Amino acid sequence: MAFKVLAAAKAAALDKELMTICGYSIDQLMELAGLSVAQSIYKAFPPANYHNCVTLCGPGNNGGDGLVAARHLKLFGYKGLKVYYPRPSSKPLFLNLEKQLAQFEIDVISKDDEKFSRLTSELDKSDIIVDALFGFSFHPPMRAPFDRIIEEMLKAQKLKGKKIVAVDIPSGWDVNDGPINEQVSEYQPDVLVSLTAPKPAALKLSKNSRHYLGGRFISDEIAHRWGIEIPKYNGVDEVVEL
Amino acid sequence: MAFKVLAAAKAAALDKELMTICGYSIDQLMELAGLSVAQSIYKAFPPANYHNCVTLCGPGNNGGDGLVAARHLKLFGYKGLKVYYPRPSSKPLFLNLEKQLAQFEIDVISKDDEKFSRLTSELDKSDIIVDALFGFSFHPPMRAPFDRIIEEMLKAQKLKGKKIVAVDIPSGWDVNDGPINEQVSEYQPDVLVSLTAPKPAALKLSKNSRHYLGGRFISDEIAHRWGIEIPKYNGVDEVVEL
Numbered sequence: 001m002a003f004k005v006l007a008a009a010k011a012a013a014l015d016k017e018l019m020t021i022c023g024y025s026i027d028q029l030m031e032l033a034g035l036s037v038a039q040s041i042y043k044a045f046p047p048a049n050y051h052n053c054v055t056l057c058g059p060g061n062n063g064g065d066g067l068v069a070a071r072h073l074k075l076f077g078y079k080g081l082k083v084y085y086p087r088p089s090s091k092p093l094f095l096n097l098e099k100q101l102a103q104f105e106i107d108v109i110s111k112d113d114e115k116f117s118r119l120t121s122e123l124d125k126s127d128i129i130v131d132a133l134f135g136f137s138f139h140p141p142m143r144a145p146f147d148r149i150i151e152e153m154l155k156a157q158k159l160k161g162k163k164i165v166a167v168d169i170p171s172g173w174d175v176n177d178g179p180i181n182e183q184v185s186e187y188q189p190d191v192l193v194s195l196t197a198p199k200p201a202a203l204k205l206s207k208n209s210r211h212y213l214g215g216r217f218i219s220d221e222i223a224h225r226w227g228i229e230i231p232k233y234n235g236v237d238e239v240v241e242l
Numbered sequence: 243m244a245f246k247v248l249a250a251a252k253a254a255a256l257d258k259e260l261m262t263i264c265g266y267s268i269d270q271l272m273e274l275a276g277l278s279v280a281q282s283i284y285k286a287f288p289p290a291n292y293h294n295c296v297t298l299c300g301p302g303n304n305g306g307d308g309l310v311a312a313r314h315l316k317l318f319g320y321k322g323l324k325v326y327y328p329r330p331s332s333k334p335l336f337l338n339l340e341k342q343l344a345q346f347e348i349d350v351i352s353k354d355d356e357k358f359s360r361l362t363s364e365l366d367k368s369d370i371i372v373d374a375l376f377g378f379s380f381h382p383p384m385r386a387p388f389d390r391i392i393e394e395m396l397k398a399q400k401l402k403g404k405k406i407v408a409v410d411i412p413s414g415w416d417v418n419d420g421p422i423n424e425q426v427s428e429y430q431p432d433v434l435v436s437l438t439a440p441k442p443a444a445l446k447l448s449k450n451s452r453h454y455l456g457g458r459f460i461s462d463e464i465a466h467r468w469g470i471e472i473p474k475y476n477g478v479d480e481v482v483e484l
Contacts, residue, residue: 023341027269039478075458076478099265104461216317219346236281236318236479 003213003242004229006197008175011136014196014226024217026093030061033195034068036214036238040193041069041128041165042076043239044210050127050163052080056149058133058171059087065167065195066132067097074104082122083108086145116148123156129164131189133171136199140180142172147183154187165191169201178204193239197228214239245455245484246471248439250417253378256438256468266459268335272303275437276310278456278480282435283311283370283407284318285481286452292369292405294322298391300375300413301329307409307437308374309339316346324364325350328387358390365398371406373431375413378441382422384414389425396429407433411443420446435481439470456481 006014018024041053055070057063063085070083083101088094088110101108109118123129131153133146142150150172156162169175170192172184178201179185188206195215205211213231216238223230233240248256260266283295297312299305305327312325325343330336330352343350351360365371373395375388384392392414398404411417412434414426420443421427430448437457447453455473458480465472475482 021341022345023338025267025269025335025338027267028273031270031273042478072478074461075475093267096265096267099263103264103463105463219316221345221347233317236284236314 003198003202004227005200005202006226006228007200008136010226011175011196011199014222017222018217022222026061029215029217030064030068030093032217032238033065033215035072036195036212036216037065037069037130037165037167037193038072038076039237039239040191040212040214041073041130043212043241044165044191045128045163047077047079051078052126053078053128053130054082054084054122054126055130056133056153057083057085058146059089060135060137062132062135062167062169063089064094064097066130067094067101069130069132069167070106071100071104074106080125081106082126084119084122084149085110086149116145116152119149120152123152123162124160126156126162129153129156129162131164131166131171135168136175138169138171138175140174142180142183146171150187151183154184163190165189165193167193168195169199173201173204176200194242197226198242211242212239213242245440245444246469247442247444248468248470249442250378252468253417253438253441256464259464260459264464268303271457271459272306272310272335274459274480275307275457277314278437278454278458279307279311279372279407279409279435280314280318281479281481282433282454282456283315283372285454285483286407286433287370287405289319289321293320294368295320295370295372296324296326296364296368297372298375298395299325299327300388301331302377302379304374304377304409304411305331306336306339308372309336309343311372311374311409312348313342313346316348322367323348324368326361326364326391327352328391358387358394361391362394365394365404366402368398368404371395371398371404373406373408373413377410378417380411380413380417382416384422384425388413392426392429396426405432407431407435409435410437411441415443415446418442436484439468440484453484454481455484
C-alpha cells in the first residue's frame, strides 16, 4: 500500500509539538505507542501460536516504547516475556516503566551486556523479538554493545526463523536512507510498526514485511498541517495495517 | 454475572499503591481508564447508530477520565462531541487534557453553569451522556451546580431516552450504599464502567444496566493480594463486559 512519509526533522518537530501545543505528556504518548506495538504483535503473531517474546530495549524513547509494549503483551496473554535492556535510563519515567514490569514479574536483563550469553539463550527461546533499540533520532555509527546485539538478533532471525518486530525504525537503519552499513544491509523486520507516521526509511521495507501504523492520537488538523495521512482504523484498534 | 467488589477504603489504597510501588503515573492510569470508557461506549452504543455524545465532567479524577474518553470517542468516529465541565481543575494534568480536546476541536463548555441553558440544549441533542462527575471518593451532600446537572441528566434519560454511561460510580451514589437521596433514588445508568474493580455500589445496579470492567493494568499478584477478580478479556480489548 502506498503511504506518505514524514522526514526525520519533521518527525522530531511534530513530536515536540505534540508535547507542547497539543498538551500530551510523554507518559501518555509512550503508553499509547507501546500499546499500539503490542496490538500489532497480537495481530501478526497471536499468543495462541507464538508464546515467547524478548524485547530488546535501547537507552532512549524507542526503548521506552518497548518497555510499555512488554507489559501489554503480558496482559494480552503471552507467556514467556523477557526484556533485554543493557543501558537502562535513569530518568524517572523509565525507572517507573521498569517498576511496572517488575510488578508483572517480567524479567528485565540489564547487566550482562559484556557476555551476551543470556541474550543468545533468550533469543534462542523466543518466538518473537521486538527491536526497540533505536528510533528516528539514531545517528551512526552503531556503538557497542548494540552492534553485537543487532548481530545476534539478525542471526536468530536468519538461522532460526525468529520473527522480528521493529518499533518505528529497524535498528541500524537511518531514518531517511535505511541500512547504515554492511552488517544490517540485509536486515528486514518481519513487522514494522511506524509510530505517528511512516518515516522515509519505511520505503525500503521489503514486500514480505508487514507494516502497521500506530499512535492513534493525531487530530485531523495536525495531520493536514503536517501532510500526514491517517488511514481508516478499524473500530477501537490503536493500530492499522498499511 | 456475579463479581467481587472492592470497598471504598481499599479502592483508594490500591490507587495509591498503583502510583507508588507499581510505578504508574496518573497520566498513564487516566489514559488507560479513559480509553476503556471509550471502548465500552463503542461496544454498547456504536457510532454507526449513536452520533452525539456529551460528557459531563466533575472537578476531580473521575472528570479527568471523562476528558480522556471524549478524545478517544472522537478518534473512534463519534461526530457530535461536547464536554460540559463547569468546575475545571487548574492542575497541569487537567489543563493539558483540555488542550488535547481543543486540538481535536471538541467544544468544552465550562462557563455557563449558572444558566444551564447550554447544558439542556446539549443534552437534548445528545444520544449518549457520559456521567464523569464523581467517582468513588465522592461524599454527600451533592452541591451546586452538580445537583442541578444531575437533575437535568436524569430528565434527559427519563423523558427523552438518552443513554447514560457512568464512569466507575453513578454520580449521586455513595461508593458503598448506592443512591444518596431522593433525587437519585431511581437513577440507573444504562452502562456502568467499573474501573480497576467494581465497587460495592455496583451491586445496586439494575439487571437492565450493562456493566463493563476497564483498567487493564492490574497484575495477577496485585489482583490476588487485593482480592480482585480479573475476568478474561477478549484479545486486545481494554474492557470486558461482566
